[in-house]
Every structure is written in C-alpha cells, then in structure tokens.
Amino acid sequence: MSPTEMADVLIAAEDVTKIYDTRAGPVTAVDGVSVQVRRGETLGVVGESGSGKSTLARLLMGLQPPTDGRIVFGDRDLASYRGKEMRRLRQRMQMVFQSPLGSLLPHFSAAAAVMEPLRVHGRGTKQSRRQRAIELLELVGVNPDFADLYPTQFSGGQQQRIAIARALALEPELLVCDEPTSSLDVSIQAQILALLENLKDQLGLSCVFISHNLAVVERLADRVAVMSSGTVVETGDTEQLFADPQHPYTRKLLDAVLPVTSA
Numbered sequence: 046m047s048p049t050e051m052a053d054v055l056i057a058a059e060d061v062t063k064i065y066d067t068r069a070g071p072v073t074a075v076d077g078v079s080v081q082v083r084r085g086e087t088l089g090v091v092g093e094s095g096s097g098k099s100t101l102a103r104l105l106m107g108l109q110p111p112t113d114g115r116i117v118f119g120d121r122d123l124a125s126y127r128g129k130e131m132r133r134l135r136q137r138m139q140m141v142f143q144s145p146l147g148s149l150l151p152h153f154s155a156a157a158a159v160m161e162p163l164r165v166h167g168r169g170t171k172q173s174r175r176q177r178a179i180e181l182l183e184l185v186g187v188n189p190d191f192a193d194l195y196p197t198q199f200s201g202g203q204q205q206r207i208a209i210a211r212a213l214a215l216e217p218e219l220l221v222c223d224e225p226t227s228s229l230d231v232s233i234q235a236q237i238l239a240l241l242e243n244l245k246d247q248l249g250l251s252c253v254f255i256s257h258n259l260a261v262v263e264r265l266a267d268r269v270a271v272m273s274s275g276t277v278v279e280t281g282d283t284e285q286l287f288a289d290p291q292h293p294y295t296r297k298l299l300d301a302v303l304p305v306t307s308a
C-alpha cells in the first residue's frame with residue numbers, strides 16, 4: 046500500500062488473533078488476520094460458517110479484545126481508548142446484525158428505537174431527536190406514519206431498515222454489517238442490499254460487510270477478504286478477485302456459487 050493509501054485507512058486489524066477458552070479447550074477463531082478498511086470503502090468478508098467472520102467483526106468493533114495483535118482505528122490502538130474517549134469512539138462505529146429483532150427492543154416503537162442512541166449520547170432535545178428519527182426512517186424507506194408501531198408489527202425487511210436507521214443515528218463513519226440479509230426472503234434481501242448500496246454512496250460510509258453469500262459481497266464490496274479456518278487466505282479488489290481467484294479455497298467458494306458446466 047502506498048503512503049497515501051495508508052493515510053486513508055480508517056480501521057485496520059494488524060496480525061490479530063482471537064483464542065476462546067472453552068470447556069473443550071482453546072478455540073482459535075481468528076488466527077493472525079490483517080485487513081484494512083479505507084475511508085469510504087466497503088470491505089467484504091466472505092467464508093464458510095465457522096471461518097471466523099463474526100469474531101473478526103466483534104474485534105473490529107472493540108466488543109472483544111484480541112488475544113494477540115491490535116485493532117487500529119484512525120491511528121490509535123483500540124485498546125488505548127478509555128472511558129469518555131471510548132464512548133465517543135463507539136459513536137463512530139456501529140453494527141447491523143443478522144437478526145434485526147436482536148437490536149430492537151420490543152417495547153420501543155420504531156421512532157423510539159432510532160431516538161435511543163441520540164438520547165444516550167445526550168444529542169438534542171426530545172423534540173429534535175424525534176424529528177431526526179423521522180428523517181432517518183424516511184431515509185431508510187420506512188413510512189414515518191408507522192413511526193409509533195412496535196418492531197413485531199413490521200415485516201422482517203422493515204425491521205432491518207429500522208435497525209439500519211438506528212445504526213445511522215449517531216452518524217457513524219464505520220458500519221459493520223454481519224450477515225444483514227441472511228434472515229430475510231430473497232426478494233427482500235435485494236431491497237436491503239440496494240438500500241445499503243445507496244446509503245454507502247450517499248453518506249460516504251466505510252463498511253465491513255460480512256456474508257457467506259458471494260453474490261451479495263460481489264455487489265456491495267470494493268475489496269474482499271476471504272476467510273478460512275480463522276485466517277485470511279486471499280484479499281483483492283472485488284472485480285479482480287472474482288475474475289481471477291488465486292487461492293484454491295476462493296476458487297472452491299466461487300465454484301459452489303457458479304458451478305462450471307462441462308461442455
């Protein structure tokens with residue numbers, strides 16, 4: 046990477062390892078992984094179930110400390126952020142999960158769910174927070190007339206839109222999406238992907254987009270990291286990686302999606 050590209054890196058995992066202690070013994074979920082996300086870029090992370098994608102997401106978000114290596118946000122090790130600084134940092138990175146209901150409390154209406162991070166971080170008045178929530182719901186394609194309905198009164202796709210609005214409330218620089226469409230019907234998946242694509246362009250967000258679905262990653266990601274057994278086996282620009290995969294594992298993943306028909 047050139048010095049200009051290095052300066053452009055928003056977040057990086059540097060030789061990061063995560064070992065979980067389990068009753069059955071230590072499990073190495075992430076093993077010496079280095080990835081970078083540049084400003085305004087979407088990094089796709091693909092790999093089979095158990096390859097370490099979600100663990101990497103949690104490490105990048107600072108939700109778990111690495112066993113070894115470091116996560117650098119801006120130019121600082123995440124481990125060096127404390128107290129107020131950590132609270133401020135938390136506003137700059139947000140996560141969207143597979144199951145929207147996991148991040149939406151049942152007794153919070155759509156508007157209240159989006160207002161909550163603004164309240165917690167002391168932003169604006171109740172009135173201005175509600176106004177902002179309505180704007181965000183509109184931005185993600187939820188009819189503001191339904192702002193006072195509760196999560197279970199919405200479809201899965203609409204729930205995910207509300208969860209995305211909530212994640213955007215604090216105007217984060219980084220959005221980490223962990224399988225955000227896997228729980229949705231195929232037609233709805235496409236709508237949520239189109240929404241994320243628009244938001245990314247409109248807001249200039251940096252994204253980490255985790256999916257086992259290569260077609261999804263191809264559509265959204267500028268660059269892709271392929272994970273297998275806790276390691277990154279290949280990274281590259283999306284177009285190039287899909288056109289000319291170098292690692293046998295990447296080829297295997299691609300073949301599983303696009304079976305080569307023999308003549």
Ligand SMILES: Nc1ncnc2c1ncn2[C@@H]1O[C@H](COP(=O)(O)OP(=O)(O)OP(=O)(O)O)[C@@H](O)[C@H]1O
Pocket residue numbers: 065066067072073074092093094095096097098099100101257
């Ligand atoms: N909290 C935990 N405690 C113990 N082991 C864990 C924990 N979280 C993940 N693991 C293990 O770490 C490995 C990687 O899991 P991880 O969930 O990061 O992979 P993944 O690629 O996201 O898989 P999936 O797509 O199924 O979520 C797996 O062997 C998993 O069982």
